[in-house]
Amino acid sequence: MNNWFKQISLVLALVVGTMFSALSFAQDAAVANPQATEGQIWAQLQAGATGETTSHGQFHNQPINTYDLRVLELRSDWLAPALMAALFGMIIIFVLFIKVNGISKLHGGFSGKLVYRWSKFDVSIHWLGAIPCLLLILTGLTLLAGRFFFQPYLGEGFWAALIYGAKQVHDVMAIPFMIGWALMTVLWAKNQLPKMYDLKWMLVVGGYINFGPFKGKHPDAGFANAGEKLWFWAFAIFGLVISASGMLLLFPNLFEPSRTLSLIALILHSVSAIIITAFSIVHIFMATVMSEGGMECMVSGYCDENWATQHHNLWFDEIKADGTLKYKK
Template sequence: MFKNWLKPLLALVIMLPALALAADPGTVAEQAGNPSDVLWQAIQQGEVGRTTSSIGHHGQLINTPDERFLPLRSDWLAPAFALSLFGMIGVFILFILVNGASKLHDGFSGKMVFRWSKADVAIHWLGAIPCLLLILTGLVLLTGRLIVEPLLGQQALASFGAFAKPVHDYMAIPFMLGWLIMSIKWAKNQIPAKYDIDWFMVVGGYINFGPFKGKHPDAGFANAGEKLWFWAFVIFGAVISVSGVILLFPEYVEPSRNLSLLALILHAAAAIIVTAFSVVHIFMATVLSEGGMDCMVSGYCDENWAKQHHNVWYDEIKADGTLKYKD
């Protein structure tokens, strides 16, 4: 029985000094010259400690990044991304209302000319579908605080973000694969030519009024606008891909905190440019150019469409005997 109450008594005696210190939290700090303040200051300044992690900067309890990155992303890039998407959509809707679509002057011929192989069509959609999903999920992740939260509240933003984040991460892989294949496989048809300047001078012949009406500038397999889009996609797609790898796989890349933030900034900036071009590309193919969407559905285009929009290419394949019609 003696042993039963002796152990709790000894434990109480041992704990009395600690209880006294807990009752007066300022005692230790006063005796040691406010060591908590000294410790906190060291942590804020990036003091390195010991850790089991193999990555160097994990020794810092709190990282000390360049804070200029943060307002650049939230105050400038976030609204710019929304503007690149909704602003370009608004511009094209207004353009269609004023100008109308670009019609085939000779109508549809009914003859379908081979333009893209089945492999090319598949590669296009391999890159296009993930690109669209990345734009939409990126919109939530980057500009949700500006768009979603004011309209639907924080809970809705959190729900959308929880869905958007994994979709964005998983779609990155097929997007990068599509970008790489297209960049290599299609580059040969995207070399600038002298007549591309004339194409820009008359806005590709898509204007239906004024001195531009009825103009049909020369164009090869790809017109000047498509070439500009292609090289923008190659360059800024590379920025998106490289920065995306840094953000997706930090355990392998082992970036510093500043490099991670720089990757985040470059990722968003490149996405703004690709998004604006994507809107133009989609509207040109689906709404503005009559018959244009057939190319990336069946791989064939109407013969009159080829003559009107890609006459140099059409003349070349007709002359060298590679002109092929759909059966």
């Protein structure tokens, strides 16, 4: 009996010793080459390895979602740089263009007579959409591209406060932007329909070129010129995409979108923001710097008579002919 007990004890000792030796060897191998072990685990995760959790969400048993990773790569490699280029690139281009070309001056100077163009309500809804739009561009730039372009140069505390503030402002400004977008799209669309003379306006770049064969050209334009119409429809279409995708992202509990739909919404939101940002820079430069007297329209609702005849001659002739021409008293 004692012999059997000794033999069993010896076998158990050998088994336990062998097991601990194998574990020790495996640990030493992992320490010596940690990338091999991590690589194997990563390969399994990418292949769709699943586990068990108490969650009942759509991806409850997936440690990672490789589709998410492709979206993150798209964001870092394409969307973030594109938004930076849309904002700062367009600013640089316009600064250089104005330095070389100069601005579009009124040939007859200011007449001193102001013509009624926009109602106070129109001016109000313009700024209702414009101010939130600018804030959304700046905060959206921080949220989308900040970690790649700004964070490395900022302290952790300042970056945390900046990203938190950007997120709060972005969420709050979304609603007034959508209200302004809806009002402008519905109320202004009738004056933004394309006409045949818009093609001639595009061919001579609106008469804003001050050199070569384009110099001194002043193509016909109605209430809105071809450039303004292009901006309006870009704003209307991509503003719709931004608003719809923004609602899905802002109120996920209300709409309960799938994870895939949320990712698609994020991509569409970013692409639309890039396009609207580029158009917004052009619009701002044309209204404030490029066109002498243009900014007055969206400040008081009136424009100088010489500005009206030079940039919107067909509209000015129309209001003279139908008796709706009104001057500021």
